[in-house]
Structures are given as C-alpha cells and as structure tokens.
Amino acid sequence: MPRRKLTRDLILDAAVRLADEEGIQAVSMRRLGQALSVEAMSLYKHVSGKEDILDGISDLVMLEVEVPARDLPWRAALRQSAISTHHALLRHRWASAVLESRHNPGPARMRYLDAVVCILRDAGFSLPDVARAFMAVDSHVYGFTLQVLAWPFDLRDAPEEATAMADDTFGDAFPGLRAMANLAVSGPGVPVEFEFGLDLLLDGLERRLASAAVD
Amino acid sequence: MPRRKLTRDLILDAAVRLADEEGIQAVSMRRLGQALSVEAMSLYKHVSGKEDILDGISDLVMLEVEVPARDLPWRAALRQSAISTHHALLRHRWASAVLESRHNPGPARMRYLDAVVCILRDAGFSLPDVARAFMAVDSHVYGFTLQVLAWPFDLRDAPEEATAMADDTFGDAFPGLRAMANLAVSGPGVPVEFEFGLDLLLDGLERRLASAAVD
DNA sequence: CACGATACAACTACACCGTAAGCCTGTCAA
C-alpha cells in the first residue's frame, strides 16, 4: 500500500474540482479530506490551513488566464487577456468571489498584473494613466462576471423563467424592468455582451492616448 | 419590564451596525442576539433565518443610494447615481460582497434598477442598448468598489506600506508592479479615481446615442 | 378583576465548521 499519496498539488486540484462540482461552500476540510480518502487533519501536513487552500485555488484559476502577449498591439493584448480572464471566471463560478476576498495577490495574478502594466507603459501611457486604465478594465472584468453569475437563472436558456419574472415579480410598479424582462423573452436572450463595456473602455483609452500623444 | 422589544427593523439595524463596526463575519445569530440582549433563537420569530437578514441589510444599504433623478439629463443622472452607489458601498465595506451573493434583488435595488432603465429609455437608447449600458455601468460600480476594498492597506494614508511592498514583495521579477508601487509612494496617492472609468463608459454611451440618432 | 389565548423569548440539541495537540504506524537509513 503506497504511503506517499497526498501532496499540496493533489489537495488543490481536488479542491478546485470539488468547488466546480458542488460549489465553494462544499469545500470544507472534512469534505475535502473525504474526496481524497483521508481525514481532514491530514491535510494540515501539506497546507497551512483553509486560507492557504483558498489562496492556492485562486491562483490555479489565475494560471488559466492567458498572460497578455507582449508582441500584440496594446489594445488587442488587453482585450484578449480581459476576455480570457472573464472566461476563466465563468468556468469556475466560485472564483470571482474567492479572488476578491484574497487581500494579497498570488504569483499567477502578479505575473498577469505585471504584464498588463508593462504593456500599457510600452504603449505610451503615463504611469498614473496605467493605474487608471488597469483599474477600469479590471473593474469591468470582475464586476461584469460577478453580475452575470449572480443572476438567478441562466439567461441563455430560460425564457420561461424570464416570462414568469416579468409578470409576477415585476408588477406594474416596475415598468422598466418589465420591459427588459419581456425583451429577454422575445429575443434570443438579453444582449449583454461582455465585450460591449470592454470596448467602450478601450475606445476611451485609445482616444486618451491619441490626444496625449499630440501634446 | 417592557416585553415588546424586538422587531425585524431593530434586528436589521443592529446587524448593519455590527457589520460596520466588526465586519460581516461578526454577524452571527448568537452575536446579533447578544447585541440585542436576546438569545439567538429569539431572532427567528421576526426573521426567517440568516439569509433573510443578509437580504434585509443589503436592501438597507441600497436604500441609501440616491435613486437617479428623472428630471436630470440621462448622463448626469446616471453619473450621480453610480457615484452615490459607490459611496454607499464604501460606507459599508461588507456590502458589495453580500450584495453580489444575493441572487434576488430586494425592493430598494429594484426601484433603483427600474429608475435607471426608464431614464435610459427616455434618453432614446434602444432596449438592447439599455441592457448593455446598464450592465457596463453597474459592472464598473461593483468591480471598482470591490477592488478598492480588497486592497490590503488604505492607499490614502499608507505610503510606507507601499514602499515596503515595492521593495520586498516585488523583486526584480515584476518591474511593472514595482514602478506602480513607487508611483504610489512618490505622489499624493495612486490616482485611481472611480470617475475615470465611469466617464470613459459615459463618453462611449453618449457617442453611441449620437450616432444612433443620426440613423 | 380574573382568566384563557396568544405571542414570543429561552432552552436544548444536532449537525456542521476550522483547527490545536497528541498518538500511532509504515518507511527507510544506519
């Protein structure tokens, strides 16, 4: 019987799988140990505690996002990496909430942040503008993803739920919301593309860069 | 000795105060009962459970944001209400995380959403564009606020912490981040204004509305 | 004023959580 079974990586992988399948609230030390056929306390030999596990799985998710390519034009690089982050966060529905609760970024996130900063500096943005641009784009990534994940139903394939909501929840008291819900029903889904707000931001940044270059 | 002490409103007020003062993790049924000089289980006569309390206090926070004024131009109304939401979320540092974990919006949030939708429709946006615009702006509000709150130190008055971070945490491995941290030290604070990204979005929406009106 | 109805706080108990401390055992080098 092999004794060397448990490693930190095995634990983190199991935690990610468990969170993906049953939600982040299912990731408890006992439940995790059970998934690894091990007692909860055994995990502590490889991991300093639950916080450590949360740090670890957040960073695993950040490892999935493509670091913006430095040879692309800044706009394309930023756009691609923002979309990549969005998709990674959608793949792991628990990740945005966990990431925002970590007060110190892990190595994968740092690598990503550093790459973005370098790209924007190379593009000609002033340092203060780099900070502003980064915050604006990243706010969109996290804010948009969180909102989409908070929706009570999947808008892609639940027109009947939207109908019910339009009629029941919104009475005549909320005409605007009712109209929106009906739109969701009529069309092929509410057109809330991630890229819409992203391109609004990138347009604005491009314009700002152009006008600053003139000075 | 008066018997009628507890009401739902009293409980929610106490919960908000407790969360403001000691953080959202301090809001447990026992701790909350203690704050109200009552046993934990007594709360269940006025509240259906902890989820109900979280719903309640989220909505109390949303009640603090100014509903966008319908007589203002759409841009000013949207800008004002976004800033108002940002400030409400900063006043209650726990609120953004709790709000994003609620799957069904409360009445105060509904009133707010409805007002935004009406304003955008009246301004001439198509229904799909109303959805897009709203998502973009709200994503910025929540995303930005969450990011600011997740920072490990208060950027307004902690240059020495930024220095330490610039030297220690970021070695030579992260030149971009190091530059950013040094910027934070040199200046009067990192210039990450909430309004920067917001105005980028509003500019883009204004332009889109203008070009659509031409058609 | 008296008394039954009712409302509501308190209590007990249960199943979970994270983790500190100590034990026990399989593995491997000497």
Next chain:
DNA sequence: TTGACAGGCTTACGGTGTAGTTGTATCGTG
C-alpha cells in the same frame, strides 16, 4: 535490528445555523 521520523489518525474545543420544545409575560374578553 533498531531508531528516527514523516505523515496520516484521533480526540477535543469552541464556533456556526437552526429545528423543536418549553416557559412566561402580556392582552382581550367576560
């Protein structure tokens, strides 16, 4: 063979949310 030790196991403590039950203060009515 023996000893050290890495690493999984057990127990225990103090916390969590809450279901179910019990006791009691207050109020409406006769």
